[in-house]
Amino acid sequence: MIKLKIFIFLLMALVLLTSSCRVAREAGGDYISGTSAGDAETLNWILAADAASFSYSGHTLDSLVTYDNEWRIQLRLAARDVEVSGDGLVYSVTIRDDLKWSDGSKVTAEDYVYTLKNLMFSDWLNYPYQSDWQEEIADEIVFVTPEVVSEVTFTLTRRTVDPEFIYTVRGLTPYPKYIATKYEGDAEAFTQAPEFNNLSYTGNLGPYRFVEWLRNDKFVVARNPEYYLGKNTGAPYFEKYTIKIFGTPAIVHAALEAGDITATNIDPDKVGKFKGMEQINIHTVPSSGYMLLAYNLRDNGWEGLKHKEVRQALSTAIDKELMIEQVLYGFGEPAFSFIPNTSPWYADKGIAKYGVAPLLDKEKAKELLLEAGYATRKTDGSIEVGDKEGKPLKLTLITNAGNDVRESVGYLIQQELAVIGIEVELKFVPWATELGKYLRNKVPGSDQEAAFNNGAGAVSEEPWDLLVIGFGTNPLAPSGTDVFYTTKGGLNFWGFFNPRVDDLFKRVKSAEALDEEVRKELYAELSRLIAEEQPVNFLAFQLANAGFQKSVQGIEPGINMGYNYHLWYFE
């Protein structure tokens, strides 16, 4: 027995010695990322609509291009960045020539064009994000035109200019034509195709290869020794990469503390505790997710909300920094626009910063309400807020139940507005109810099908005044946010209709915005206008906290910190 121990000891010493002698990094270790968010729905990415599904398949299949923490281009499957013609209509993509499917055949431009034309644009497969690839010409919706140029080059031709279309193109991933043709035209067969559900086609296209997906438990991929980016570096450096799904957040945190998992996201209130642990590193990084307080401008909201002065008054009364400190434990930054300050398009020149001093003043808020006719001045000079008849105001705030941060924000707003004499009734409703009864709307009495924006005159089934909700903006292409703020926007729940906003969003997507300076100015103008109109009160951009075991090396903390995760390694 003792002999065995000595032998093992010697063996380990040998291993340690040899490994420290090598200069090139050796792959090893099992990286386990813990999450208590839900499992993915499919690995067949063209069918996916949830974030988890895209992230799972992404481990085995790179996109054309990705971005580092400063939004600089990092080439992946593309040999060089996407090239745009001077008129902004033709996009030319050249892929690397050393990309291979699992059967050894080359990945070609033909695969990409096939994926676009025969799968994404087809009417039998119902790709959920078709609208990304469509443009409107004379009231007709048409797809962009993909075309093979050479074995490694293809073009996409638009008929209208959209300066931010390039970001959509850069995210493109291919399906293997030689497999997909077998299932073409049959949605059911395509959905159930074993090659696509086992990711067995991905060749050398991603840092990892699919091993196992046990539903509601784990998704496991193993190091891809043929990874095209690993030829010289030997990357990636983890033997196995596992996403472990937990049933409850309490245990994910316990697992990180106990060292059973390598990394997970840490809730704001627990960061202090984890920072005190020697074996854990915490990186606080910006995110593009923001919380907002929406005002119901439709006919079933309090009529006062239709006046921009009233909305400004309410926003003046709500302290954003207090909210960040109390609810997010400091992990957030006040938001004044839908564009995060990490975005290259962020500009805060001339923007009205409601909710921080000097535009944070409860007395000023009351005066604004008085001017708008929703308050009366008492004999002692104090102002009493009320409706047009002078009766006390009572507003209904809704948010989805079970989201502790949003519930807390609701309570805090209730606390803040109580100071200026407005009573807020909180309603926490299940997500499905929020969607169905509060956000979907239709013109009463009409035979419209309820949708998220049925235009002016449409109202939701249940009345509401205030809504706390969270969204994300693509920091590179903020124009996608038009769905929330334009007259025809599909997610304009709150009924904000402003021709100037419509026009600005249109211009941001037009030829004049090809000039980045112009685009930046347009975004600044949009931010100013929306901040001035206050259809919603942007509350805060949240900071995320990623917790890692100290042994993980090579991390560059930042908004896109996972961009080089194939270079991470265990100490």
Place this chain on the structure above:
Amino acid sequence: MPMKKNWLRDYIIKRLFFALIVALGILTVTFILVRIGPTSPADKYLANIAARGQDVSQAVAAIEARYGLDKPLYEQYINYVANLGRGDWGWSFSTSMPVIELIKTHWIYSFQLIFLSSILGALVGILIGILSAVRQYSKTDYIATFFSFIGISIPNFWLGVMLILLFSVKLGLFKTYYDSGIPIFSLDNLRQLTLPVITITTGMLAGYTRYTRSAMLDNLRKEFVRTARAKGLPERTVIGKHVFRNAVLPLITIIMFDLGSIVFAGAYFTEIVFGIPGLGRISFNAIFADDYAVVVTVTLISAFLILMINLITDITYTYLDPRIRYD
């Protein structure tokens, strides 16, 4: 004897026929419930699509069309039943797997848990129960009662988290979660099931203890026990051979029921807390994802199991007690 076989066969056929009708009824009710609900499988995408700033209505329509959910309800129902008739249990769109494969993969994780817990619960529970009955109203009885009821009174999800924090995080004795990479039939697996099994067992103990106790008390008063004692048999023999043997058969029924009825849902909380990928989590996630194929199948199988266990129990009784006749 042939007489008996005859009526029994008729009886079994009748019961099976009944089971079939019940199954069809349950299928219909469940199907309608899932499909008429105000939620749509596409709802959960909304947050993601919105976060990407895309138009939702188109995506939602696309997803509903892809799974045939845009067709009229009766058409969906007929399609579904027709497929079932062909032995096709459907495709689970929330997990991208054939439903039957999904259940085949995951049932073992729940079953091992409940199997071990039932055995342990029955063993410990029966022992405590016997002790309790033999010394009715003694201190032992009180302590036994007290402890068996503590278990049933702690919510499983609470106990589980506490056990993990204490034994896994503070003491480092176990992993904080169930590692599905360890083979089912291995000592390591048995080891990592320790905490989950304790969690479930504590909840089962009271049932077994109290049942054994009352069954034992019942038999203790019977004539044959008095006779046995009068014959001068040692107390151990009296209790073990005469009293317990008569109490054990109904107990087996209870164990069977435990196994059958909770395979699907009983271990759900324990599965959540310990991260065990059992059928409980599969079924409940399917409910939340409106994945009707899975929900209907799970309900059906579970109902069918219960019906079969009922039948087997009844038949066993006719052999144990030949006086019993069902008409």
Place this chain on the structure above:
Amino acid sequence: MTNWLASINYITGKVGGIRKLILILMAALLGVTILLDVLVVEKIFDPLGYLYIALGTLAVLYGIYPLYTSRRLVGYYWERASQNRLAVAGLAFILFLILLALIGPFFTTDPTATNFEEKNIPPLGFTIEESVYHPETQQSISKTITGSGKHPLGTDNKGRDLLAMIVSGARISLQVGLLATGIAVALGTLIGVTSAYLGGKIDNILMRFTDIMMTFPFFLLLVFIVFIFGPNLAFIVLVIGLTGWTGTARLVRSETLSLRTREFIMAAKALGASDSRIILAHLVPNVISLIIVIATLSIPGVILAEAGLSFIGLGDPSVTSWGMVLRAGQQNLDTAWWVAVAPGVMLFLTVLAFNFMGDGLRDAFDPRSAV
């Protein structure tokens, strides 16, 4: 005066007993209030209020009144039950809980009142560290929070007083437990007694129906229905009540079967009593001991079911139940342990108390029964 009495007597005779008369009157009254509630916008009672009144009337007429008329028997059982010290302790705790639920809210603050300035305060005698991050300096600043007498049990992460939440939770949990069990037991008793008394085809149909109901996995069904139709406390109570009667029905049926051929039932039949009178006035009071035991033992299950629903996010978000507090506390167990511990302990003690009491009662009524 005599005229008035005579007419009451007449009506009583017509409908078959004073209890039935009261029942009919109450039903009519409730019907009218419900109509008023629906037609006139004014809210008179919430849905739970109606359940309370209906079940309370039933309990008084068919539970407490028969117990009162047979005081001697009750005294005998009490004598036996009081020997079981665990059962007595259970009863004492339940009485304390009822008292807490009834008058507690007058002594505590509003359980829904938040105050973020006073969040995460530990219970009296404890001290914790809490840190807040400052993005400008990228530093966290810690502060020490000490428990105070103002919030003896501490506060949650929204500054709500935990003591107030526990007291409010006691009310909700008792409500849910009593009401849902009340519905289930009333329904189960009715079906069980009817089935056994009438026998034949009706017995067959009712028992087959019971079998079918039993094949549904209870909690799965509960989650399923609550998920589809939304988490509303009154609705949850109804669903638990309407699905949880099967066990009662079976037990009551077998108990009634043995009663059916007893002399006093035969006598009542011979005297020409109607079926409904025999069921309500003779059979139900005679299975009341069984019903009390079943009810006491099913209350804990119901309370735990509500907590379980809350744990998976299907609790009614507008009420402060122990389950909801527990769920919130569970998420922050490592930073604010007291939020999960307080409701957990209360839940545990309550369920334990009901179990002890039920077990003691069963022992007292019939030590051999296998409820």
